[in-house]
Amino acid sequence: GGTTKNDTDKKSGSAVTGKADANAETKKGLKIAFLPKQVNNPYFTIADTAGKKAVEELGSTYQEVGTSSGTDTSGQVSYVNTLTQQQVNAIAVSAQDPGALCTALKQAMKNGVSVVTYDSDTKTDCRQVFVSQASAEDLGRTQVQQLAKQIGGKGEIAILSAAQTATNQNTWIDFMKEELKKPEYKDIKLVKVAYGDDDAQKSFQQTQGLLQEYPDLKGIISPTTVGIKAAAQYLSGSKYKGKVKLTGLGTPNDMRAYVKNGTVDAFELWDPNKLGELAARTAVALQSGQITGAEGQTFKAGGMGTYTIGKDGVVSLGKPTVFDAKNIDQYKF
């Protein structure tokens, strides 16, 4: 006997109930809290600062809390609990783990707190809306297209990811593999996915290892800002500089030196400013009753235009921007 996986009833779908009124007035004086994966992480700081600007513009108060480590799930849970205690109106959270925050977030929602996830999602029933930085499919496929162009559509490539458990990374990698199945990439061979755990030193050594194990490697995709930076730093100081192509997701500030010295031709990223702003505006819209998170609802996000909620309560920011030597100096983040 006993309780097994098959006995548990599968609940899914988003945690959405109630009706939305797209024309409801935007409430002021709300308390909106941002809970990034990690405080002091430059990427999240950009996003959250933009969020702050938007929140204040809308006449509400902003607050940022979070753990100083990106893998301190229990810490993140207790922050959700604390925020619930403090009776904030909405939480915008980038989840370190899709499941671990669920109990706490559901408790928060029960207490009337609106929950928006951004950058990194939880399970769909633990939040109302996920603000996605770009569709996972777009991100995965465009990175392959980038690299294919750089290496001339032929040769061995590898992926340098963050932690093995990083949900968004894994989704993108799945789409990369999908994309590679297309006939135009038949000469490209994905030899390995390595994990650098978003740690500079580890990513460094993983890059070295890739190059030693596959001397004919032509290119690397690193869909993580830490990874691409470490890989670029290694390549720029080694004999592989310029010979092995590198692309992926990185911030212009991080990558400027490597684009200019020829280590990296081009890479891409969405604008984290916009991500933060959209998360903030979504949170306020939820609290104002303009949306509830159901598919098909639309809302106006200030100067960013109108957004529509997609399947599973996902709002997508749009296509990523590609940075190269020509345009990189226009971006300062």
Place this chain on the structure above:
Amino acid sequence: MTQPEPDATPVLALEEVSKSFGAVRALRGVSLRLYAGEAHALAGENGAGKSTLIKALAGVHRPDTGTVLLDGSPVEFHGPADARDAGVAVIYQEPTLFPDLSVAENIFVGRQPTRSFGRVDHRAVKQAAADLFARLGVDLDPEQPARGLSIADQQLVEIAKALSFDARVLIMDEPTAALTGSEVSRLFGVVRTLREQGAAVLFISHRLEEIFELCQRVTTLRDGTWISSEPLAGLTEDDLVRRMVGRDLDELYPKQETETGEAALTVRRLTREGVFTDVSFEVRRGEIVGLAGLVGAGRSEVARAVFGVDRWDGGEVEVLGRKLKPGAPSLAMAAGLALVPEDRRAQGLVMDMSIERNIGLTGFAETTRAGLMNRRAERDRAVDWAVKLQVKYARLADVVGTLSGGNQQKVVLAKWLATAPQVLIVDEPTRGIDVGTKAEVHRLLSSLAAEGVAVLMISSDLPEILGMADRVLVMHEGRLAAEIPRAEATEETVMAAATGRAARGRDAA
């Protein structure tokens, strides 16, 4: 009581010094003067305050009141380094070596001979150490690490260290407690030379004959107070004892005649490779068997193996007909065996634990009810034995490490006697114990034997062995060299066997 002292200024002196540790007043207004060219003895029972006095002289303890005078003017030593720089060399009661450093480095720590740019001259360090050992007639390798040295060897290194200072004042706290005859006489020879060259010497020993042999003057302490300072000439040992104890003493080796019963401890062909070989003997109920031998002969090792702290490689041990398993002290204890180890600080006691808990360690069976400790029973057991052995303490909850050396030894005895053993092995049971208590311990061992306990006594104090033992076993280089019945046991026969000349000795006889 004070006889005229030399007119000269004392090299080092204490005036009216007091020192307390919490509630314990270890020294109360004690004065002492050390003169150039004179060896001064310090006598007193365990806990009288001798070691404390020395530490006050050496700058380890700061006196609460009173002054230390160097060449007649007050000084304040802020630490042992100050005293050393002032020309005071100290051998402390408990050897304090650096186990990881070589013997030579131990001697010269902080004072190594140097080459250019202040670099240590390793060769000179080694040579100087070798020279010192030669002077002392000791055969130690200067480059050997200090770890694993026997207590005696450690004490010799300490002595070499003190000598290496060429100090004006040489202070020695029971340097001879672990040494045998010839080492002691070598040491005395060297000390006499130093004294004749003008050094002042302060010497502590519980062996009164040593005091008389080496010193000119003696200061006696009792319970932290000054009793007398006087020349030794004209004094007898009994006078000295009376000053120390405040009364006359009983017979020193009170051997009771007992009837010996069945064999209680039987050891057959016991071997631990590289340490001892083929050791066989038995100890019967009611019997005290002495185990003699030179330092390093392996006596302690046999005792440890029998008790099970070390494993043995071959042979067997039987206690009251029960075979023991190698390496299982708890089984040995259950069979009725007890071992009072030789190194009380490392093996006998948990120095950071209270007196009560230390004594309690061997008696969980008696002091538990339904698996839980019974505080009352634990306390009673400790008090009973602490009182029986006259341990001098303030509170039972005091940390054992704060007791004087001799009192610590008594706690070890208490801890083991409390188990009511059938077979008792005592390793150097009276090392560092004052004459009064020594007699007490001897009486205790005697009466235990009279009650039918089998006692195996290891001792480097030959008179003690000869005085107490019904039979003397002698070890030489890891083997049992001779078994000598009480009637034939003399210093000559035992030493002959111990130095491996037994056969020749007999031939000659």
Place this chain on the structure above:
Amino acid sequence: MTTTAEPVRSAPVSRTAGARTFIDKMFKARELAVLAVLVVMLGATQIYNGEFLSEQGIKDLLLNATILALVATGQAVVVITRNVDLSVGSVLGISAFAAGNWLNGGGSPLLAVLLAVALGALFGLLNGALVSLGKVPALVVTLGTLYIIRGIDSIWVGSRQITADALPEGFVGFGHDGIWAVPYLALLALVVLLAVGYYLRSYRSGRDLYALGSSPEAARLAGVPVRGRIMTAYLLCGALAGLAGALYLARFGNVDSATGNGYELTVVSAVVVGGVAFTGGSGSVYGAALGAVLLTSINSVLPAIGVSSVWVTAINGILLLLAIAVDRILALRVAAVLRKKAAQMRSARHD
């Protein structure tokens, strides 16, 4: 006991002399063993993957080891005194950022390195002062300063970061260039290592550190200036962590508030693998440095022979266990051999 004047000692000359040279050899062999494991491991990897020990490969190995080796050298000095400094990771992080900040503001690279060293030394001094003046357990104090310095670092740094484009060309070049396959960083680390090793072996104050760790009580009685020496050890350790911070900046060209987080465990592992005992008084900085090289090399070897990074953590742990276990078994064997020898000598004398 004044009666006998026999030659009391039973000729112990042979007891010690024969055994000693053997012990001496074995002692050195502890470090040799680490070295041997290292050589075998690298050799085997080279056979498997010809690219491994190419010029670039060797350079990478040396570069990887440099920073850890430096910090491990400092840590070994502290551990030899029977203390420990858990704050090295935090110190490394904050000095790296300080140096980066200085360079970012247009400062000269040399001064940046000096600044990092000075800052590290300052924190070392703080640790040393807390440990020696307060006479409190180093483990607690430095766990405390680990948190404090990390906290100050993250408050100061915030979400800022120093990236490669903020650093002068020459400084970044210094981070990966070298003479043939030997990077400048590794040369620098080697010089520091040899200097510290020589200091420990050949200066009184260096020997004092061993004495202190071997028995603090005896050191006090022997008049060793205990406080001063402990301060020296922490100062050195802090300064080396600071230097390592500057080199980290040069090598990775990237520093943020998380730099050096959790580094203390790696450092402690290196020191342990290198045979420096936590009970103080034994081991050498060379051992610690070798331990560092071994640990970082494992992390290069595994990817190079294509082991999935999923396995790396587990293999790392098991190798660490193997290293210390083999070392221990070796030591036990030696002790047994010594005992046998002693026995043979004794029975020889009996015959």
Place this chain on the structure above:
Amino acid sequence: MTDTTTKATARRGPGGAVRWDTAVGALFVVLLLCSFSFVDNFGNALNVSFLIGNTLPIALIALPMTLLVVSGEVDLSVGSTAGLSGAVMGALWNEGMSIETIIPLCLLLGVVCGLINGLLVTRLGLPSLAVTIGTMAAYRGIAQIILGSDSVTDFPSQYLDFGAGRIGDTFIPYAALPFLVLLAIAVVVLHATPVGRSLFAIGASEEAARFAGIRVKRLKLSMFVTTGLLSALTGVFWALHYASARYDNATGLELSVIAAVLLGGIDFDGGKGTLGGAIAGVFLLGTLQNVMSLLNVSAQSQIVVTGVLLVVSVLAPRVGRQIAQSRARRKATAVPLRPPAATS
């Protein structure tokens, strides 16, 4: 000699002054009182239940860790053992095994982990610090191999409720009840049984303990096994409490446990400390973090506060002792002569 004096007085203080563990306990109570009165949202049952629930993993492991540290050893692999047990729980659950079978298996696994640590330490005589740094990596690595990037969240709801829920509307989480039982057992074992006495003796002087017939190796081994068992239990609890089994669960838990235990006055040289102190240390840190979060103190500043508290915790008794000593020295001159306390 003087060294032993200072050590001896460290716990008791001269003239029976306040012991450190009592001080930590008092500090904890004061903090609680202040928080109840001055911190918004602190006092309500939900928050207190959060506080207890989040502190429980640390408290659970602190129990055996205290005993282990008292005996002079340490186990740094506790976080990894917890992670491994969670990972195995997740993997087996995905395989469709019943949770009632899985949990005992996980606990058994914890026993094995502890046994490995213990055997390496007691049989080979390796330092526990080194061994458990090694197994810390090894166990975590194995967890990673077993569960990979999965994150298992769909455990049965009655178990999840037990892990995260509280009794009615009170502040007591369900999981606090078994903890209280374990706490009581640990207190009795350490402070009122021969085992506890022996652990203190082993920690203070292993050799002397061996000479007193205490079965040092066996005791140490059983302590490692207990630590492994409770770490695995913590791993199971963690997975249920956070409704998530991942290979990196409970990462860094060992440092939190050690910091708390140190704060509670447990001496890492062994032989000293009380469980009361350790648990007070655990909840003092937990409460402090909760309060600081409620007061919007940033994570960075919280780290600094934790660090300062640790440093102060070791410095304060020391400074107090020095003050008391110098006062005693001044007094000593004035005290009249009194015969020393002797026995007979």
